[in-house]
Amino acid sequence: MRILAFILVAASGLSLSAPAAAQQEPPYWASIDEPEARMRTGPSTEYPTMWIYKREKLPVKVLARYKSWRKVEDHEGTQGWMHARLLSASRSGLVLATSGKPVAMRALPDANAKVIWLAEPGVVGSLTLCEKSWCLFDVTGRQGYINITDVWGDEPLK
Known part of the structure; x- marks a missing residue:
């Protein structure tokens, strides 16, 4: 037993x-x-x-x-x-190579916010705090808001 x-x-x-x-x-x-x-x-x-x-x-x-x-x-x-x-x-995102140029990571979730980092196409990072068209993107401790159209890994799934 x-x-x-x-x-x-x-x-x-x-x-x-x-x-x-x-x-x-x-x-x-x-x-x-x-x-x-x-x-x-x-x-x-x-x-x-x-x-x-x-x-x-x-x-x-x-x-x-x-x-x-x-x-x-x-x-x-x-x-x-x-x-x-x-x-x-764990949610992550892959920076897309749609334009072939680095993608802006911003201080705030706004297209006019200050650019604090640039992420090259192919970079992988953690995604959190996704709202509207922005997510907080963390690449080895470097954080900034990224537009979800620039990453693969956050589109709604049905």
């Missing part, structure tokens, strides 16, 4: 400690939580690797769930499967 009680407690602890990104219902935003993450053609290590991502905090859209696997889409539209332990619920 003690062994059964221990197994039940251990099992419930495992489900509580699963990453928040692993417990949400798709679609939702997540980010890669490891220095290296494999995208596979199907939901198992038996499927071949399509891509190896080496960008921790890179945002991805989670489109579907199958057991401990998540079907994800990257900023280029590539879709494949990643194990849930590779993902985090």
